[in-house]
Structure formats: C-alpha cells, structure tokens
Amino acid sequence: MKFIAFQKPYWILLVLITSLMSMVANAIEPPRIVSTDAGATEILLALGQGANLVGVDVTSKVPKPFTPEVVGYHRNLSAEGLMSLRPSNVFGSEHIGPKEAITALKRANTSFLLLPSAKTPAGLIENIEGIASALALSPNTLVNQVNQRSELLNKTLTEITQHQNQSKIVFLLYLQGRGMQQAGEGTTGDALIKLLNGKNLAEFKNYRAVAPEALLSMQPDVILVASESDYAPNDLLKQHPVLSHTPAGKQSKILYVDARSLVSGISLSAMDEAVRLTGELSK
C-alpha cells in the first residue's frame, strides 16, 4: 500500500497498537467484517481490523498476511455469497447493491454501515468515526493522524501560495494509448485538486475525454496524471509533445498521481498522495 510505503514506521506502529487494542476489546468473539469500498477497507486496516476482514470488494487492496475473500463489484454483490461469509458488519459506499441483496442481508441480522464517499478530510474523519463506533473502537489515534496530515498539507500549501497565485490544475485519467479523460466536478480528481487548494479548470461534471489541443488552450499550471504506472507523465509527453508548451510543461509540473489511491474519494491513501504531491509542488 502506498501510504504504508511512505510513512512506514509510523503506520506499522499504529497498526500494531490498534490491533492490540482491538484484540483486548474483542477477546471473546472478533467481528466478521466485509468491506465493499476501498476507502473503508483502508480505514479498517488502519484500525487494525485486517485479521477480522472476511470479505472485500474488487477495488480494495489488502496486504499480506490478510486474505479475505473477494466478493466482487460493490454494485453487483451476491446476497448469498455475502451471507456465506457470515458477516457481523458490512461497510460500504452508499451505492452498494443490488437492493435485494441488501434486504436479504439485513433480514439475516447483519449490521450495515453505508458511508458517503469522502470529498474532504472532514468527510474522511466522519467515516473513520462511523466505522470505529460501529466496531466499538476508538477512532482517536487515526483521526489525529488525519488531522496532522491535513495540517501538514495546509502548511505547505500556504507556503506555496505565498510565492504564487492559486494554481490552475487539470486532472487527467490517463488511459494508456486510449486517450485521456479530464476530471470534472464531483469526481475524486476534483476533490484532490481542492485538497491541493487549486482551481479545477474543468467546467463540467464527471469525466470527459479531452484533446491535447484543448489542454493547451486551458494553460494549466499543473497537470495531474492519474495512472497505475508512474511513467505516465513521460508517456503522455511523448505522445503529445505539445503539452510541454503549457505552463505546467514548462515548469515540470506534469505530475504522476497513483490512480489506485483515488478509487474511493479522499481516503487515507489519497491523503498520503496529496502530501506527496504538495512536496512536488513546492519544489
């Protein structure tokens, strides 16, 4: 996981402490948790619930040694498949479905916590608190951690804005060889731009395909390239050399974003990614 890679000692310590706490709290019967949302899975892992995860959706990344079953796509869950895992708690986004599966699970006395996708650190904290309280855990350590991150982020950003105006940012979903999609309002890309205190140049909702020429005319200060490979910015420039004439291109501010950290709104890993990006921006 990206965030573990970055602040390794800290996170490991956190994981250890929280798992120890939860082990004490639930010594008799540990919960059986299913998470159908990548963000929720991250929070559960950070709360030390890795060993209690019995099922996760396809977008969740769970590190070894935990081996929960994969329950598929969160809009297409199998009611009986979930029930066969005998979950005590199901965490997922509010778009979980189909509704027949949810109704059936509710009848089998499974407790559901459906969380909105977080668009801000405050939303993330609410989700952490929600999950922690559902499992009777203390959210404080993790919440503090998020707050620290948030403060660090703001501090760096304030420093940056002392030298320059609010950055005009474009967020691109880079589809290797199949063009690129620009993030509009309501997307996680947009949330990330806001987190970076930037101005999203897109004036539409959702993702839309965008031509290199249109990007050039927007004159972005920063281009964020979301991909699963950190080679994506180079790839993009090689494919569309014209982008080197944008302000972002001239100042080497065509930056890689790990797309995997953004599958579920402003998650813990998205926070880490934002911190890393502010480091790059302040260069």
Next chain:
Amino acid sequence: MLSIKNLCYSVSGKQLLDIHSLDCAEGEFVSLLGANGAGKSTMFKAIGGEVLFKGEISLHRKPMKQWKNLSLAKHLGVLPQVSQLEFPFSVEEVVSLGLIPLKASKAEGRQLVLEAMKATDTVHFQKRPYSGLSGGERQRVHLARVLVQLSQAELSPLLLLDEPTSAQDLGQQHQMLSLAQSLSHDRNWGVIAILHDLNHALRYSDTCWLLDEGQVIDSGPPDMVLNAPQVNRVWGYVPQVVVSDDGKRMLL
C-alpha cells in the same frame, strides 16, 4: 365450379391481367398455356387471393372473399413451382403439413398422409430428409401435401398446378399428369395446370386456356385452341402438326 368474371389486375399502371370471363367445371382438367410473362402465374395468384384485383372470382358460386380461410383451404390447393425449406423436415413431415386445415385424429391423419404418398409415389422415401431430395421428388412431395389438404373437401376441390412437370423425368411427367387427369375425371376435381409442353396439354387436358399479355385469346378443347396460327401468334413458332398412332394430334 370456378368462375372468373371481369378480372383486372394492374401494377403501377401496367395491365397484367384482363380477363372477361372464364369457367372451369367440376371434373374438368384445364391446361393454362402462354408464353413467359403472359400472366399465368399471376392468374394463379389472383385465384389464390394473393394479389388485390378488380372483378370477381368465385368457387362453387361463392366469391372467394366470402369463403372462410380453413374451408377455402380444404377446397383450393396450390402446388407451387419451387419450395424452399430452411428447416430439417422429413418427407413424411412435409406431407403431414397438409393436415393443418383438416380435422383428423392422429390415426386418420397418418392414413391420409400414407394414401397421398402412395398416389404420388413418394412412400419409399418418406423417412428421408426433404433437403436431400431432387427437384422432381420435392415437387411430388408437395403434391402429396396438397392432396392431403384437399382430402376432406365437402364439394369438389380445385387444384392449381404450377408447372408440375418442370423438374420430372419423362416417365414421371406422364405419371404426374395421369394422376392429375384421374383426379379430375375419376374424382370430379377441378384441375388447372400451367404447362409448357403443348403436347401434354393436347394429351391430358380437356380444355385449354391460351393467355397472351394478360388476355385470354382463346379457350376450348386443346385440339381447337392449339392450331398452328395461334401457336405462332403466342410463341412465334410455326409448328408442324402430326397425328400419332392412337389418333391424337401432336405438335412438333
């Protein structure tokens, strides 16, 4: 039994059929002759109710439009020239399709089908797939089907044959026409057959309708109708008339 009055049929201004009056009696074998495009098949379509025409065609004094579908099906059978089947039927199954308008128990149905196959000499390949048959065999299978269809007629049925001999060999041609002749003479059916061989018309039919450009230029006994000048007028060929050993006229 069949009476055609003032039949007019035209497509986009072109007159395809213009027939003042024609009658076919019970027990009469009519040959319908004419050059290609004279309107022979169109006339069959008009009788079969497949085209919208002006005028009146009636069967047993009842206009075609007043006949109920199923009742008409039992009294009017059409043997098509070619029939494609995209699905793997056996011969017996094709013949059994003639049972559709009938009321018959399973055993009765099977009996009717068997009789029709015997009459058309198709019994020996009844289990074979229809798709494996030659053109002539297929034609006989369909004739058997039409015979089944007409087998429960309350009044004398009318049988329309569209070039029934086109795909048969010499022996089968005569078998086919003898069968048609006996249906009309022995069982009192009305039979109208589109024929190409004038000698077939001379030999088997009682009456001949000669069609040219949608109009009946002559009708009557074949000996009278098929004289050299009229054959020349229709087909543009002057035949030589000879008399065979059994005293019948033939055209060469």
Next chain:
Amino acid sequence: MVVVKRWATEVLTPPLVIGLVLLVALSITTGPMDLPVFPSLVAVWDGVWGSGLSSLQEYEYAVVWDLRLPRTLLALMVGAILAQCGAVMQGMFRNPLADPGIIGVSSGAALGAAIAIVLLPVAVQGVATPLAAFVGGLLTTLFVYSLARSGSGTSVVVLLLAGVAITAFSTAMIGLLTYLASDTALRDLSLWQMGSFAAASATDLILVLITVVVIGTFFQRKANALNALLLGESEARHLGIDVETFKRQAIVLTAVGVGIAVSVSGIIGFVGLVVPHLVRMLVGPDHRVLLPLSGLIGGGLLLLADMGARTWMAPSEMPVGLVTAGLGAPFFMVLLFQRRKSLI
C-alpha cells in the same frame, strides 16, 4: 440412405420433466452458503403450506425463500420465454439465424436501460431501468414493424434489415451514452448487459409468470400456423392461415415477452438462438413439440447457467449472460460440427 431420426415426445418428455424437477431441487439446495439439503427442501414445503417442519434457522429459511427460490423460478421462466420466442422468430422468418432480438427488441431495451442508467439519478434506477428497457424494446420493435409494413403486407426482408439497422443505431447511441457516463454508470451498464437473476422480486416473478403462460398458450395454439409458415407465406395462406394477422400478433407478443424478460434480468444471449436448434435436432421442426420442449429445455439450461453463475466465483457473482454465451457458444459449435450434414 440418410434417414431422419426423431425422438418421440412421449419418450423425451418424462425424463426431461424429471430432470427439470431435480435441477430445481439442486438449485434450491446449492449456493455459496452451506445449507443442509433435506431441511432446505422441507423449507420450501413449509413456506407453501405454512407448516414448521424444517430445522432451518430463520436466516437460512430466508436464503431459501428470498434468494434461491425466486431466482430459480425467474431463471426457469425467463429461459422458457427466450427459447420459445427464439423458436417463434426462427419459424416465422424462416431463418435459422433469427433470435428473439432480431426485430430490435434487445437492442432497443439495451438503449432504454442505458438511458436510465446513465442519465437518471441512482435513486430511481431500481424502477426506471427495467421500465425504460421494456419501453425501449417495445418502441423499437413497433418502429421496425411499421417500417416493414406496406399495403400488401409485411416484408420479412425489410423487417430483418430494419432490425439490423436499428441495432446498429442503438449500439451507436449506447456508445455515445457510455462516453458521457460516470465510472459507476459505466460499470452498471456493462453489468446490466451481461444479465443477472440476482434481483428477482415478487413483482418480477408474477409479471414473468403471466408472460410465460400467455406466450406458451398462444403460440401452442398457433403451432400449426408456424408450421405452415415454414413452407413460405403464400403456402401458409393456401393452408388457411391468416398470415398477416398472425405475423402482427407474433411480433407484438414476442416483443412484449422478450421485453419483459430483458427488463427483469438484463440481456441474456444465446438461449433464444441455441435452444430451438437443439430441440429441432431431437424432435424435428414441428412447432407443436418444438415449442413446449424449447420452453422446458430453455428454462432448464438457463437455470443450470445461473447455478454456475452464483457458485463458481463465490462469494462474488458472475453475470449469467457470460455463462450462457461462454458455455453455449462452444457447445453449439461442437454440435454444429457433429451434425452439419443433417442440417440442410
């Protein structure tokens, strides 16, 4: 000499019915959850007669009654509808390649569903998607049909070509919609197009039951008309069939049937095309036996496919359309390879 061999219906039907009953029992007793076999079956009895004989826990009882039974019945009936409508379309158009979607029902339904999934808010999609799919399928068919109709009747060629054209158009429109769609909508759309019986509600079941009864009885009564049509339209007319009326009824009824099937379960390919062929290989093209057996075998095969869909990747679920096409297509190819000589 090549001889046509046919299985007698009397011989074929009892084992098929017994097989189907066993399949239903199997479907009720298998799933990602390990439920005891006998009590699960008793639970079905309990539910019907209000008795309390089963030893199942309440939530296990719910698995049988709320999950397995509805989708078992839905798969059976949708399979029967699709297979019968496929047989009817192939017969009516005298085209062994026809499937129930050939007159544009499926593509129109897909377009309707795509509009609902992409353009409408998630909250109303539960109701809106099936409704839009049904309306889309029906409108497309009526459009195709009115295009093919003229004073002298309905042209099959125009009908088929219009079906192809409208399918191409729908595909383009769906492409446009996917271009505008959010990631979630895109994923939903592709899942919908792969079909599923997971969302079987009581209303769905009632709707599909009515459809299966209406379609089954109507076409059974018109089996002879379909047989006659195999000879050709004018031959059918000579056999006393009112061809135009029947064509109109058959098109509307299959459109409604397939539209309902698609709206409750998404697009499930291949059943409507393959099953009638399979049955024809056994009993021949006579619709009087072809139709009921197609319904029986179509239902059974789709149920089998759904059992695969919900167990193979458990605890997650595979779209059943993938199973039908993924297994149906190769199976069909093998069958064609073996039987190619006897098929025309």
